[in-house]
Amino acid sequence: MKSSTKIGGGPWNVDQELVTRARNGDITAFELLVVKYQRRVAAQIRGLVRRADVVEELTQEVFLDAYDHLNDLREGVAFWAWISAIARNTASGYLRRRQHRVDAKSEPGETQDDPGQLQFAASAEQEVIAQQLFAAIDEAIAELPAKQRDALMLREIDGLNYKAIAATVGTPVNTVRSLIYRARESIAKKVRPHLTATRARRW
Amino acid sequence: MVSEKMDNNELISAVLDGEVSPDELGSALAKLHNAREERDAVTVYQLIKDAVGGIRVLDDGYTVRILRRLAEHRAAGKSR
Known part of the structure; x- marks a missing residue:
């Protein structure tokens, strides 16, 4: 934490x-x-x-x-x-x-x-949505600019906080916050079309 | 308008990482109260966080059903 x-x-x-x-x-x-x-x-x-x-x-x-x-x-x-x-x-x-x-x-x-x-008891519709969705996430990550991808991976895979990421990549903390946000938003834009069917069933 | 949405979503992204000040958290929670767009950002960003972290499961009503049950629980004033 x-x-x-x-x-x-x-x-x-x-x-x-x-x-x-x-x-x-x-x-x-x-x-x-x-x-x-x-x-x-x-x-x-x-x-x-x-x-x-x-x-x-x-x-x-x-x-x-x-x-x-x-x-x-x-x-x-x-x-x-x-x-x-x-x-x-x-x-x-x-x-x-x-x-x-x-x-x-x-x-x-x-x-x-x-x-x-x-596994989760998923319907056939859910299985198809899930496969497409997670493939889209992988594809979107691969297409991210290197700085955004590095910042996101250091956060999610290595579990570093923004300060540690900033020290690792040599940028200010606010820039790390922006890089991670822009990475997530770029991925989100690619995956939202796959989530339209479930929007009413999310928070 | 676009800039405000970008600012809100950047704030939400930082909240999910635990990287905000108390004032920013208060501001984010105020925005999340019944705000559909901001809540959508929360659910999509968290989905991405979990997926990158290796938990690849859709939220097809899962959270909503937990929260519905919680609301019923609170309304009934139950203490377990």
Whole structure:
């Protein structure tokens, strides 16, 4: 989790501030946390329970649980580390309940997972959109000017913050912010046509 | 108008990276309250962030269903 420099103060953390605002009733702040982390939470749960048919339900449970217990998040603990622990507990709870049911009933259908169902349960339409979309993202990244691509990769692959990227590529921090924004917007322009069908189903 | 949209989207991009000041975050959240264009930027930029980071999954209603369930949960005043 990266921290930024607070104006006139020490380091602060955007996620922590979003949590503070959510605690004070700003639901948009919590919604932003959901948008930021829902894929990572779902991916984590998918890896643990390995059943596509329960991933969404459990992911919802994780965020409801997090919302109810925002006051339990201690200062200095990264939101991702905290919600990731909730996800692990939620997945473990599901697996324990499932094992109990299997032990009690010996349900044949409950004992084995279909390897073909280990991904998200996607419709044929979703599969086509996804293939085109991620191909468009790869293509758009390849077409980026080198400076934009380098800044974006240093951010997303190497996990560097803007200050570290600025030091690495030898440009001011504000330029890094602009390079990364322009990279994302260039990619976004290429992928938006593939997302028209799902716009009504996004935040 | 174009410049304002560019400024807003640059701000959103920096918010998703955790690279804004408290005042900028407050400004971004105010803009995101029921603002369709800015929310679209958030979802598309986050999709790109996740995809570049290796998580390649569409959000076909996933977030909306989480938020709908959260709204129902809040309306019911449930505490789990």
